[in-house]
Amino acid sequence: MREQQLEAANTSTYAEDYWEGLKMAVPVILGYLPIAISFGVLAVQTGISFFHAVLMSLTVYAGASQFMALNMLVIGTVGLEIVLATFILNLRHFVMSISLFSHLQHVPKRWKALIAQGITDESFALASLKRKELGTYPSAAIYLGIFSGAFGMWVIGTAIGALIGNVVPVALSDSMGIALYALFIGLLVPAVRAYWKIGIIAAGSAGLSWIFSIYLSEGWAIVLATVFGSLIGVWVLEGDEE
Amino acid sequence: MTLTLIIIAMAIVTYLPRMLPVFIMDRLHFPGWVSKWLKAIPYAALGALIVPGIFTVEPGAPVVGVIGGLVAAVIAYFRGHIMIVIVAAIVTAFLIQRF
Numbered sequence: 001m002r003e004q005q006l007e008a009a010n011t012s013t014y015a016e017d018y019w020e021g022l023k024m025a026v027p028v029i030l031g032y033l034p035i036a037i038s039f040g041v042l043a044v045q046t047g048i049s050f051f052h053a054v055l056m057s058l059t060v061y062a063g064a065s066q067f068m069a070l071n072m073l074v075i076g077t078v079g080l081e082i083v084l085a086t087f088i089l090n091l092r093h094f095v096m097s098i099s100l101f102s103h104l105q106h107v108p109k110r111w112k113a114l115i116a117q118g119i120t121d122e123s124f125a126l127a128s129l130k131r132k133e134l135g136t137y138p139s140a141a142i143y144l145g146i147f148s149g150a151f152g153m154w155v156i157g158t159a160i161g162a163l164i165g166n167v168v169p170v171a172l173s174d175s176m177g178i179a180l181y182a183l184f185i186g187l188l189v190p191a192v193r194a195y196w197k198i199g200i201i202a203a204g205s206a207g208l209s210w211i212f213s214i215y216l217s218e219g220w221a222i223v224l225a226t227v228f229g230s231l232i233g234v235w236v237l238e239g240d241e242e
Numbered sequence: 243m244t245l246t247l248i249i250i251a252m253a254i255v256t257y258l259p260r261m262l263p264v265f266i267m268d269r270l271h272f273p274g275w276v277s278k279w280l281k282a283i284p285y286a287a288l289g290a291l292i293v294p295g296i297f298t299v300e301p302g303a304p305v306v307g308v309i310g311g312l313v314a315a316v317i318a319y320f321r322g323h324i325m326i327v328i329v330a331a332i333v334t335a336f337l338i339q340r341f
Contacts, residue, residue, distance in 0.1 A: 202289030233282020
């Protein structure tokens with residue numbers, strides 16, 4: 001059995017696997033373009049330099065918290081609060097990372113440490129949805145393909161947005177804030193269509209998130225709603241067929 | 243704190259939660275209910291991110307985000323491409339604010 005798996009793993013080269021991953025990531029890569037452009041445009045209109053906008057997308061690479069940071073900078077929040085809010089908002093990646101790497105025990109740590117930087121809501125959702133196609137021992141190269149494609153488009157889109165930011169009319173850029181949510185909806189709806197019980201999980205945590213947000217900051221509300229909302233899955237999801 | 247320092251600090255606190263599981267969950271095996279829990283997380287995260295954030299797309303006018311979100315949901319339901327979903331939501335939000 002083990003030999004068969006190794007044989008199967010050896011039939012494609014790392015380059016082929018990387019391309020495979022890139023192709024899989026096309027929905028997220030294209031979905032990121034308008035959002036990254038929106039971020040670049042809003043950043044420049046907020047008064048952030050081209051350099052800082054691109055630096056943020058290059059190093060932070062977390063859509064929701066980047067938009068949040070813009071909002072906080074606009075209202076004049078001090079840096080420490082932005083950093084803390086970013087940390088809390090992105091704590092959810094910890095749980096996603098556990099989920100992702102529980103299927104990648106065979107991959108060396110240095111590769112996993114690199115792949116980890118690519119974990120976003122969208123790329124993680126995509127990688128999770130494609131898990132069956134990836135097989136029992138997916139190659140790290142496929143994940144690098146998925147994640148680096150999305151990352152590349154995020155940075156390129158930010159640069160485009162920051163370049164054209166000053167010529168985009170404010171009336172349009174005001175409407176661009178919805179891009180991020182449209183991407184989330186565009187990822188969620190097909191999953192619900194394929195398996196309706198996913199809708200219960202999403203609706204449940206959406207409701208929790210709304211309730212929590214009345215009493216807590218946005219970051220904590222998202223973290224707690226994700227942790228408790230996903231517990232609904234323990235009851236509604238069927239067990240692993242493997 | 244300069245903006246560059248803020249961004250670097252943001253990057254560090256974002257990378258830590260993503261990277262930590264690589265080093266602390268070696269050869270860890272989860273019972274069935276935990277794997278179901280982990281499986282549900284992406285969908286729970288999407289739900290929690292959409293609501294209530296979408297109501298504040300246009301401060302003071304939650305209807306902008308709601309209608310834009312509904313347009314996105316309908317297009318996504320009928321298998322519209324993700325790029326069309328996003329652009330349609332932006333256009334819808336833009337039009338609502340004009341009228």
